[in-house]
Amino acid sequence: MRVLLLLLALAVLALYLTLGLRLGYATLTPLYLLNAQGETDYPFRLYEAGKLQVTGSCQGRSGVATLRFMAPDGTELSAVRCPPGNWSLNLSGSGDVGVYTLSVEYQHYTGRLELNSSY
Known part of the structure; x- marks a missing residue:
C-alpha cells in the first residue's frame, strides 16, 4: 500500500512539473490551475452569422495566461493576457458560420479561470 501511495505521489509530482495541475473545464465550470503550462x-x-462573445474572469496568483479568440480561417479576433491579480475578460468577434476557437496559453499559471460564452 505504501508503494502504491508513493507511486501516486510521484505521478502527481511529474504532472505538476511538466504540465501543471488543472481541475475543471473553462467553459462549463471554473478552472483551477496550479503551475499550468502549455496550450488548450x-x-x-x-450556426448563424453574427456576434460571438466570451466573458469571464481570471484570478491569478503567479504566471501568465494568454487568451486568443480565433476565427474559423485562423485570424486572431481578440486577445487578452491574465497576469497575477483579479481581472475581468471580454473577448468578442463577429463573422460567418463556423467553428471559432478560444486558445489559452499557460506560462506557469496558478489561479482560477472562469469563462462564459454568448452567441
Whole structure:
C-alpha cells in the first residue's frame, strides 16, 4: 500500500512539473490551475452569422495566461493576457458560420479561470 501511495505521489509530482495541475473545464465550470503550462483550445460553433462573445474572469496568483479568440480561417479576433491579480475578460468577434476557437496559453499559471460564452 505504501508503494502504491508513493507511486501516486510521484505521478502527481511529474504532472505538476511538466504540465501543471488543472481541475475543471473553462467553459462549463471554473478552472483551477496550479503551475499550468502549455496550450488548450476550446471550440465554439457558430450556426448563424453574427456576434460571438466570451466573458469571464481570471484570478491569478503567479504566471501568465494568454487568451486568443480565433476565427474559423485562423485570424486572431481578440486577445487578452491574465497576469497575477483579479481581472475581468471580454473577448468578442463577429463573422460567418463556423467553428471559432478560444486558445489559452499557460506560462506557469496558478489561479482560477472562469469563462462564459454568448452567441
